[in-house]
Amino acid sequence: MMLSLDHFVFSLTTAPYKELQRQRNWKHATSSRVGTRAASQYVAPGDDTITLAGMVAADNKIGTRASLDDLAKMGDAGDAYVLVDGMGTVFGAFIIDGLNETATYHTSEGIPRKIEFNLTLKRVADETLAAQQGDGKKTEDAAASRLNDIKAVSRVASDAVDRVKSLSLNSIKAGAITVAATMAPGAAEAAIKGLSTGNGAALDKALGAAKDISSGNGEAIAGIVSYILEKTSGT
Structure with a gap:
């Protein structure tokens, strides 16, 4: 990418x-x-x-x-x-x-x-992104929060790639960025926590929280989390 x-x-x-x-x-x-x-x-x-x-x-x-x-x-x-x-x-x-x-x-x-x-x-202006979300939060703080979510997801994806040699850097980062650009901040936080731990139980818990918070993005988050879990487990 x-x-x-x-x-x-x-x-x-x-x-x-x-x-x-x-x-x-x-x-x-x-x-x-x-x-x-x-x-x-x-x-x-x-x-x-x-x-x-x-x-x-x-x-x-x-x-x-x-x-x-x-x-x-x-x-x-x-x-x-x-x-x-x-x-x-x-x-x-x-x-x-x-x-x-x-x-x-x-x-x-x-x-x-x-x-x-x-x-x-x-x-x-970064707040333009928040305005496009349709939630009425057109403040700079809302936009900054969203941009921070994207940075965090991308950073975690890079860390995961460093730990798993067989993982495709471009595919996981592109997927993470795409999901983060559209998900609610709460869902992004849950996905980040799951990706960071590398623990199966934590991943499942994070995935469940992400689906509850942002059902429209649940499957996309599931794809990223499952992919990393699959690679880390060697399957």
Whole structure:
């Protein structure tokens, strides 16, 4: 996994990028003064923009056209998505600001053999994520709590991978991030406790708590917990 934008995972089989460019700035207010330089005061963080430049060439097993369509649909939704890299670093909440495509080497049917793309992501306030949950908690604290859940699940998954050599790093981290991005904080906490212990009884208890707290995500949590339990037990 190169990056994960909510449920969309950038990889060689989806939409791999060869270049990541990040541009950040910070706001400073200034006021003119007679006979000296203008006074300056730091105000707040400014724009944070990430541009991914990559290529899709399905004939060479590099990405798929459908992956670019999925990104376009995410842009159409207008939602903010959590951006996480393969090491578990959470960049924050980002919207899809633009997607440019250049198709070349078309077949006689008009199908491009190569599509170069530039995806522009722009960071938004973290509380935007909480607002999308529909629970009325549009505060920064609610958003920060959710982001912390994602960091914790990703960190625990990485620890589990270090202990279990046969475990796939990309699959477990991608799964953990996807689940954490949609589950209730209570369910995330229960799953984290279960993953951390590596104990069968604790895993079962954590799984039960997770299902009680967030029934809609119970099966997804079950998949992650069961997978780790299966690998640690050597089955």
